[in-house]
Amino acid sequence: MSDTRGVLVSGSQSVPYVIEREGPAATARVGDCEVVLSVRPVAPGLLAATCNGRNLQVHWVMDGSRTLLHVKGQTYEFELGRAGSREARAPIVEGDLRAPMPGVVSRMLVRPGQTVNAGDPLCVVEAMKMEHLVRAVRPGMVIRVTEPGTQVESGAVVVEVERTTEDADGR
């Protein structure tokens, strides 16, 4: 019998777990719930799990630190966090404008030094033939912008905005 503990991170959520193994079965405590399960590999990317007596087909793949799972028609992404820690991802700094998806910065509508109001259009990111307008989330001054034509990953900072004490229109 062995006993392991850890923290499962999914998006902004962290769930601590304890797994107790006993032969081919295990008991997992996740959050406040207890699940008796056994898991058997079926084929590459496919597991047969039994959870509290029910069959589950689990499709899965690891991609870097992410583990992608598909169970009963829904896809999930998990990674391992450190016990007691919740900082699995760098928090998004409010004001920095990030690419909503991988794509190309097709047009930049502001320049450094310009002040903007919340909701102002800042730049356009294009991917899969669709344009997406990135808007300011709060008022401030543009510090840095991305060169149009640059290919960016999802979440990359495309415009840096510094908070100012007054709004762009001087209120």
Next chain:
Amino acid sequence: MSDTRGVLVSGSQSVPYVIEREGPAATARVGDCEVVLSVRPVAPGLLAATCNGRNLQVHWVMDGSRTLLHVKGQTYEFELGRAGSREARAPIVEGDLRAPMPGVVSRMLVRPGQTVNAGDPLCVVEAMKMEHLVRAVRPGMVIRVTEPGTQVESGAVVVEVERTTEDADGR
């Protein structure tokens, strides 16, 4: 540029080959034919080949010394032979009765010492709910038999028959 030679064995046939590689393409001489080809892996078990300008999807897997291929709706089995040699498989000794498939010897109809004629029923092998009657291929004397209930692989000898100078009925 490199140049490799070998012999491809498929069933009872052997085909010598020479492969000349040049960058991503190669020229293969198989028997009397020449094929210009390039081969790119697509996914586990799947290759994209171009042969003399035509696209071919090749599904494949290696199983021990056998390589199984599926091309354009047909499945093939190959193995490598030694150049100049054609003895890829032990030849089937005429007179030894082999299991036609993996299965269970369900009934033995002869006993050692018994003489049999060509066509006489010798034993029954059962698999996938079907019975298959193994018949003598020539007259002779039964030397050895397999115990009923024995699970046998395809091609396993189930009855050994020794050629005699006269037929079973004394002719």
Next chain:
Amino acid sequence: MGAVDFTKILVANRGEIAVRIIRACRELGIATVAVYSEADALAPHMLLADEAVLLGPPEPAQSYLHIGRVVEAARRTGAQAVHPGYGFLSENPDFAAACGEADLTFIGPPPAVIRALGDKSRARRLAAAVGVPIVPGVDDPGSAEGALREAALRLGLPVLLKAAAGGGGKGMRTVRDAADLEIQAQGARREAAAAFGDDTLLIEKLIERPRHIEVQILADAHGNIVHLGERECSVQRRHQKVVEESPSPLADDPFRAALGEAAVRVARAAGYVNAGTVEFLVDDRRSFHFLEVNTRLQVEHPVTELVAGVDLVQAQIRVAAGEVLDLRQDDVSLRGWAVECRVYAEDPEAGFAPSPGRVLHLHEPQLPGVRVDSGIRAGQDIPVHYDPILSKVIAWAPTRSAAIRRMAQALREYVILGPRTNLLYLRAIVEHPAFAAGDLSTQFLPDHLGDWRPPAPPPEVLAVAATLLESNRHAPGSSRRRRAGAIAASPAFADPWDCLRGWRPS
């Protein structure tokens, strides 16, 4: 139609038909329980169901044929009904009765109807009584020494030996030579006993080169019976159906109406409820002769589903739940043409010997108008203990010739590496000019494909094979391991030769 009156159904079968039934239940919002033997521990039907109960060892008698264990599994999981599929316990009246006694709804006809029609001799008499022509024959000649021979000679050779309790070609033998009668009868009896638990035989006069045409019927418990047109299943190998289609190329509207009417008459006389099939042999003068009634879902039911636009498994479940049939004979309209090919794990190059073993690579076709009812998965070990059927390919198109072309295309794209299969043989059948002409009989295969052999590998295949084997010649551990091509780490046009190395399960 609203929700069905069951919340959980046990599927007392395996393979493609169990998968098919589980999916039908799921669409109706009904939970499913699979049963499985030790040989099927990670089989698709077992993985797909909401719950799975181990029955026992691989031998059918200890697992899928074990009435007590199946009923107990249903009781323990709280299932309200049992769908038996085809084969195994599907036509066993004792099982249907045992379900009833355990307060389980058996999804099929009442036990008495199964028993009456399962006895081929009684079924023949029943059909004759309502004026449906039958094949001349002798019911149960008895097992006494010489009785069989006497019956056979009275009918006149050639004759057909059949399991009185049977179906699906098990325990069926053609005898043309009186000398073969005894050994063939013994074999037939053994197969019959193994498959159906009853070794009673029936002898029929052999109709030479008949067409096998059957009618799908559907009956509710309120006296409504419809037929859903015919299927032609003439393409058989050793009494085992290989290719089926609906409609039959032989049938015109008057023939279809007469055949359907005869089938409904037999069903009505038997007090039939649920889905069933009335089988006929049609001779060279287009006269039909009643053969038997199969009191269960047929393997080939999908061709009817595609042509009639009806889901037979869902209909079975609704009828078993007591619902009234939601279609009348006038509502039944047949559209287009459907062909089915049965994919078997067998080696056409070695006398169609069964070919169990591990599925090393699998790619099933997915094209418009093509349905694949499959019971296998990559990595599965196909057991030696059960029927060799792996899956069924069904193609629908507006016309027969388009359906045949579509089928050929689907068969070309179907990849199974590991067990040997009849896929290429099936394509040879559907691409044969005599098949295209609709010129069918149960002798079609011996007549036209008796000496069929697969074509030799063309030069491009040899070239690819040589390249592949060369690339893996010096790979470590290549001699004893299974491998397949790896996904290229780099995109296309990278140097390919290193990338042809395989991967090994870790």
Next chain:
Amino acid sequence: MGAVDFTKILVANRGEIAVRIIRACRELGIATVAVYSEADALAPHMLLADEAVLLGPPEPAQSYLHIGRVVEAARRTGAQAVHPGYGFLSENPDFAAACGEADLTFIGPPPAVIRALGDKSRARRLAAAVGVPIVPGVDDPGSAEGALREAALRLGLPVLLKAAAGGGGKGMRTVRDAADLEIQAQGARREAAAAFGDDTLLIEKLIERPRHIEVQILADAHGNIVHLGERECSVQRRHQKVVEESPSPLADDPFRAALGEAAVRVARAAGYVNAGTVEFLVDDRRSFHFLEVNTRLQVEHPVTELVAGVDLVQAQIRVAAGEVLDLRQDDVSLRGWAVECRVYAEDPEAGFAPSPGRVLHLHEPQLPGVRVDSGIRAGQDIPVHYDPILSKVIAWAPTRSAAIRRMAQALREYVILGPRTNLLYLRAIVEHPAFAAGDLSTQFLPDHLGDWRPPAPPPEVLAVAATLLESNRHAPGSSRRRRAGAIAASPAFADPWDCLRGWRPS
């Protein structure tokens, strides 16, 4: 019908529609040539065709939109005809004309018809001239400063900006506030220019909560035109169709007849040949207004194929080869119900941002009555340069409710790991009570699923995930490599914990 008069066709497209067309050609015995960009070097359509020609770099203008290169590929490979699919060059009259000049049959209407109907303003006038009601609007307000604003205010806000040359939601914007007019118009012009090479806009009065219902027509070069019933495509996100069905839950027989008759009238007035779609908006009083004609195969053509029992791609090819239509209006019969869901590589949790990337694991559903038209494969890198459509799931059943249940089941079984997709969102749509009620409009999604979020993982998923991640925590190289579960070397019931370790591509 016999063999078609083409022996080789070039398919000037990519993705699922190219795969669909290649398969249709193959069934007709016609060889195929694929074209592909560098981003599609090992894409399914390129692998499936008999020959494949590289067009150029990933950018559409350098590859799939490059008329000269596509025509040259056809010429070089000896193709006699070109099928353009949808999108890309499918509605480009210059391309159709260039094909004609190169002695290639363009599989679609004549260039003049494409040009006339592709100009949305001309199309509106044409419809109005034959007495078909149109949506109030202003054709080409011009690009002069203020002209757009003036036209919009004359019609009265809200208005819809549309690419005059467009279709499929590209370059389409709703404007409710005059202040947004300029920026929205600029965006629409840019998208229109990129997608269709023409930035002319059209303004229409916005019909609030309309239903989008369209009619499939099929016309030969001999003056025969039929319609194949309607499709309802009201479920849209930002003018992009998401779920389509046939028939429309709104349509009864008189409505269908009137709509079909109007569509045929427009087509006849335009001198239409080949397959086409006449789109209508239907307001809350069930009045229909002509919208536009799409002079090509639609993405959603399969729902019509399943209900009408016609293969539209094969029909297109036959008509293009000069054959006479083999069905008259009286022969068209619609049976059952078909629903289509478009699977997009997009992230519903991040504002439906496109989600390109590698398909790490793929399992496509295979169930009776379900068709998957897919353009992807495991291991493929979904490029950032093209439409995010990955595949389409189409479910047919005798009734709408059964088709919806079947669709939900298919979506549950569809596994794509790697790019994020809208699969769960699609299921939320078809399982929504308002969808079941058939209560649709183009505002359906904002009205009913505007704040949709996926459910949190249930405990059993967390338990499985924890077990899986624990088992792989100490595996060598696990941090940067992709892995998936290995096939167990030993049969079931072996100690599983060691076996959860992944495999790495070698």
